[in-house]
Amino acid sequence: MIVPRLIERKRNGRALTRDELRELVLAYSRGEVPDYQMAAFLMAVYFKGLDRDEMTTLMEAMLASGSHLDFSHLQIARVDKHSMGGVGDKTSLVLAPLIASLGIAVPMISGRGLGHTGGTLDKLEAIPGFRTQMTMAETTRQVEDIGCALVGQTAELVPADKKMYALRDTTATVEVIPLIAASIMSKKLAESLTGLVLDIKCGSGSFLPETEKGLELAKAMIQLGESHGCPVVALMTAMDRPLGHACGNALETKEAIDMLHGGGPPDFVEVTFALGAEMLLLSGVCRSMEEAHSEMRRAIAGGQAAEKFEEIIAAQGGDSGVVSDTSRLPQAACEGVYEAPADGFITRVEPRAIGHGIIALGGGRLTMEDTVDPSVGFVITVKPGDKVAKGQPIATVYARRKSALEIGRRTLQAAIAVGDAPAEGCALISHRVTASGVENFTAHG
Ligand code: URA
Numbered sequence: 001m002i003v004p005r006l007i008e009r010k011r012n013g014r015a016l017t018r019d020e021l022r023e024l025v026l027a028y029s030r031g032e033v034p035d036y037q038m039a040a041f042l043m044a045v046y047f048k049g050l051d052r053d054e055m056t057t058l059m060e061a062m063l064a065s066g067s068h069l070d071f072s073h074l075q076i077a078r079v080d081k082h083s084m085g086g087v088g089d090k091t092s093l094v095l096a097p098l099i100a101s102l103g104i105a106v107p108m109i110s111g112r113g114l115g116h117t118g119g120t121l122d123k124l125e126a127i128p129g130f131r132t133q134m135t136m137a138e139t140t141r142q143v144e145d146i147g148c149a150l151v152g153q154t155a156e157l158v159p160a161d162k163k164m165y166a167l168r169d170t171t172a173t174v175e176v177i178p179l180i181a182a183s184i185m186s187k188k189l190a191e192s193l194t195g196l197v198l199d200i201k202c203g204s205g206s207f208l209p210e211t212e213k214g215l216e217l218a219k220a221m222i223q224l225g226e227s228h229g230c231p232v233v234a235l236m237t238a239m240d241r242p243l244g245h246a247c248g249n250a251l252e253t254k255e256a257i258d259m260l261h262g263g264g265p266p267d268f269v270e271v272t273f274a275l276g277a278e279m280l281l282l283s284g285v286c287r288s289m290e291e292a293h294s295e296m297r298r299a300i301a302g303g304q305a306a307e308k309f310e311e312i313i314a315a316q317g318g319d320s321g322v323v324s325d326t327s328r329l330p331q332a333a334c335e336g337v338y339e340a341p342a343d344g345f346i347t348r349v350e351p352r353a354i355g356h357g358i359i360a361l362g363g364g365r366l367t368m369e370d371t372v373d374p375s376v377g378f379v380i381t382v383k384p385g386d387k388v389a390k391g392q393p394i395a396t397v398y399a400r401r402k403s404a405l406e407i408g409r410r411t412l413q414a415a416i417a418v419g420d421a422p423a424e425g426c427a428l429i430s431h432r433v434t435a436s437g438v439e440n441f442t443a444h445g
Helices: 003-011 016-028 037-047 052-064 091-100 120-124 135-144 160-170 177-189 209-227 248-260 265-285 289-300 303-313 351-361 402-415
Strands: 079-083 106-110 148-152 197-201 232-238 334-339 344-349 377-380 393-399 416-420 429-434 439-440
Touching: 003 016, 003 037, 003 079, 016 037, 016 052, 016 160, 037 160, 037 177, 052 160, 052 177, 052 209, 079 091, 079 106, 079 177, 079 265, 091 148, 091 248, 091 265, 091 289, 091 303, 106 120, 106 135, 120 148, 120 248, 120 303, 135 303, 148 303, 160 177, 177 209, 197 209, 197 265, 209 232, 209 429, 232 265, 248 265, 248 303, 248 377, 265 289, 265 429, 289 303, 334 402, 344 439, 351 377, 351 393, 351 402, 377 402, 393 402, 402 416
Parallel strands: 079 197, 106 148, 197 232
Antiparallel strands: 232 429, 334 393, 344 416, 377 393, 429 439
């Protein structure tokens, strides 16, 4: 294999053969192709794209670069949910225990927050003692024992993706649909799933803000899943404002626990239930949306979902007492109330500004090496369209020090706009995408 010839061919807009692409990816994973050549190749892909066969080959080569979880011996459905990330998105913390409490295996491999977006692992690690780095053998055993594990990617699982994603992150080559689709689907198919639900975010806080691009990504991922016997359903959901009220790791964990006890802000509950219903339909445990919604409500009202979360936390070394007493989560030293600056309607709650504000408070990361303070963040109780009166409390800043409250206040001032009339935003859930096509979303439950 002569790597410069492959780079040149892609640069000139031509396709690589299956064998060429597979060998390039596997050789890079083994350390036989230097970063500078792979970076040049990825930039050529950024401009010239990959066709369908190349995207499938890339994903298969990534899968072949490491080991897989193997649950083929389990006689139950194995379903996961993947979100494209955003601000305030804590649905995984509810869905994993909720769906597992209904008898479905949920082997959930998640990521950390980076830039303005949060990450499930950071929210879980807000729970004292919770361990997210587990071996593949430990993860397999826990899924066999209690039906769910909430863990980070290991060195053995899809190492080619780990290396390529880190390189893409530093060479401005992340936002390429076939690369994103192959990257995510390689990790999801390595979980030995029988079904996958995608939460594709649209709007200013998403890293693919336009709905058309989100739909394209959904279709690419659905095609990759179907080609490997894993049915995939995608919902397009709004990320032009944070999801729910809490933004910041421990605050979000608390809000997720509130929902497991039957509470939670309406938008967070609606998106979580919509994704959960798709998981239950894919698993075959429920036959209709109505049945799926009523099963989830029953598992929450009966306490099984909260108990399953306690079981998962205890199995992963954490303080399961947080589920009945959220004051055991890390608490910020200082709080400051933020009031509406004028009478009118909320026209904007900009998620990127809130995400960057969390970083400024010490609760997020700019590089993977940064450490996070789980206690800090915001609780924002208004949404675009809400009517407010000047001086009405609309948010709270949680900070380590009194001096940082001012950073939080300035963030909210920049992120939240009040105008004379309500503004149009993204629909909370706009589309449902399956292998059969795209439909407008219909609410149930
Ligand atoms: N998340 C991933 O895991 N991979 C991508 O390419 C983008 C987001």
